[in-house]
Amino acid sequence: MSPVNASGPFLRLSGLSLSFGAYKALHDLSLDIGEGEFFSLLGPSGCGKTTTLRLIAGFEAPDRGNIWLAGDDITTLPPNLRDTNTVFQSYALFPHMTVWENVAYPLRMKGVAKAEIATRVDDAIAKVNLGAFAERLPHEMSGGQRQRAALARAIVGRPKILLLDEPLGALDLKLREQMQHVLVDLQKSLGITFIYVTHDQGEALSMSDRIAVMSGGLIQQIGTPEEIYYRPANAFVADFIGKSNRISASPNPGDAASLRFGPVDIPRSRVAGRAQPSAVALRFEALDVQPEGRCDVTFDARIARVMFLGSVIEVVMESGGQMLTSHVPSRKGLALKVGDTVPAGLLFDDVVYLDD
């Protein structure tokens, strides 16, 4: 699962730039993706993630930069000659063909023998559990069924890379969670590299081996879901992934050995690597209310709002003029009232230091 194998990276994007008129969609983007990886491009709309996917698929040509797949430069190769297949956001099923005909299409175009087409199409349709719908036309099926048909069509040709453009975006929550399992299982059983574009951090975190967080046509951070979640590289990633309190640095209280962020003093010895971070980010769940275990620092806070969210309770508190939000497990069974003053605490290891 390492991004670079012995003979170089499986897919290498190097220095890709693309503008549409005055609008710069990508700036000098470089990225290596390993064979068999489940890789996600995550970011808000307009961040360049779909453009990156379309460059890999061959629907756009970069202004500058190159794309290598398994050692070959495929930058100018037209999409029909690339060993990549795409699951489109709109599914893009051919409306005049049945599911079976849709799935058979890539094999027909490659000139595969009829008998082989039949077995491979049946096999692909069975893999996505659409056996009963093979003869349906796209408009005769539900969104989830269309989605699976599009998936079958994209995997039947056994591409080197499967590109998925927000494939679950149009499905309802329950179906989306179900499809996440289907996709992960499929990827493991096929062993194909998946590149998955999404704006949904939940999808990216739960399915990916690695994630590239993008914004403004630039990669903000590449890492495993855990790295992205617990060690965001900058303020953008910290804001975009999960829910965090952002606390700006306060003027130093005169104690040269520590830094102050709102109600929290952090010894300089614990601020790794940075001379003067301008702010810190603290995950909602890293801030405990009425802590029972070990804490590096505790302070008093006044409760401003309490909201029951199911598995957690969201507590909004004020301390020293700083509003802070905490997610406390509901199972802790805290009896919290607005206006009460309660102790709150955190561990220095959970604090993320931001430069900007």
Next chain:
Amino acid sequence: MTRSSEKLVKLVSSASPGLIYLWLLALVVAPNLVLFGTSFFKASAGLVTDEVTLRNYAAVFQSRTVLVLVMRTLVTAFVAAALASLVAYPLAFYVSRYMRGMKQVAVMLVVIPLWISLLMRVFAWRVILGENGAINSLLVTLGILSEPSDAFLYTRFAVVLTLAYMAIPYVFVSSFTALERVPESLLEASRDAGANRFQTFTNVVWPLSRQGLAIGFSLAFLLAVGDYVSPSMVGGLNGTMLGMVIASQFGMAGNWPLGAAQAVILMLAVALILAVIGYLGRSKGIIQAVDSGAGATLKRAATLRGRIGQILLKLAVTLPYLFLYAPLVVTLVFSFNDSRVQTFPLTGFTLQWYRELWTNTALIEAFQRTLFVAVLSTAAGTVIGVAFALILAYRVRAFGNVLQLALAVPVAIPGIVLGISLAIVAQFSGLPQGLPRVIVGHLSFVMPVIMLIVLTRLRALDPSFVEASLDLGATRMKTLLHVLLPMIRSAIIGGAMLGFTLSVDEVIVTLFLTGTEPTLPVYVWNQMRFGFTPSINAIFTLIGLISVAFVLCGLWVINRTNARTLRA
């Protein structure tokens, strides 16, 4: 809203499906039944007798000349429609898929010639193809021909060329609309699945757009098969078509039943051919609304070979436009030419023909009549068309599609057949000859066109708009005024503009209904046969320029409205 007007609305809406049946009876059922009936009576000395006979049909099938003529008419119309399709479909494909900023302009440029009189364009072709015409002058000047050839005008080639020329805009619009509905993502999906451009076209674009082409082809075929004006102007003896023979049965030959029998046979043959085309052009599946329409095409690396290809392609795209505008340029040029004869070379510049316009009272009166007929039939057609569309969309539960099809029949039968069937009914009904008949005749095809356009828009509307309005306490009348009409306004305006254009330019049906008071196209038609004044060039140049200005203003207004809607 007063109580009495509420009652009126209720009354009208409860009677409304009845109004549709009344219209159908008067303008669809009666003319066709009467035409059909007439074909079974014996004619004697220019009058229809009460003797029932099959002789008229026997006469058609026993006459080799007529049978040959029927075949020739169908083949000529088919070839013309095919030729128009060969030009219009690729052009529509290019404009839809490869143009962005200039797309609207490219479409408008194809449609604008429709605003210029059909007769005028046909006449211009005569000038281009004639012995002293543009082509001969050019070929002789270039030394390709030693003397002018008569091989261009008064041939079947000239008929096919002219009919194809007239059909191109219709095939283009129909194909373009279908192509625009094919989402870009489907083309990408096909390329992604390993199909090259050609395979993508044959497997995806063609199956999804051929229905649009089939509709355009059918329109072109209908226009060509029912036309007897163009063949008689550019066809000569070799280019005679059945329509001319049928028309003469109602004119000089004076044998209505025989003409009716020929018309019925023509109509049946046309129906059969259109059914086959409809079958071949059938489509499967429904394009999902979530897909976006035609959009950006693939950005390709600019190689030298690619660039040369691009230049050749652009040249190829301009050719149909040259073809479309050549007759218009001829009209424009000759409106300033200092000669009574429409031949090359040009003799000199003059404004004489424009000055003569103001003194030619017959021409000005014909022009006024045309406007009168067009305004009245468009106004009535708009009111009735919108009402019928509303009834069909919201009131009629069962057989809505059947009613819609029945109402559209006058648009779908050859012009010559519509003309004579209306003429016979008008004769029987005692409707006064002249403008009243012309107005009713124009209504029969103007109304369905407006109705169909409005109905298409209404069917595309989210029904919750109406429900929301009713839910919020608006009466049905207020819902119509404040919610529905604003949303279908552009469809109404577009339909009315199209109806107006059709009426202004109509000559085939009008010729049968008009008496001694010709409309402008009929006046021009008579002029062209019995002596021609170049003032006609001048008036059509003026009309053409005014129409283009009108269309451009319309586009500007629509764009401005769209921009405002987007901002809001």
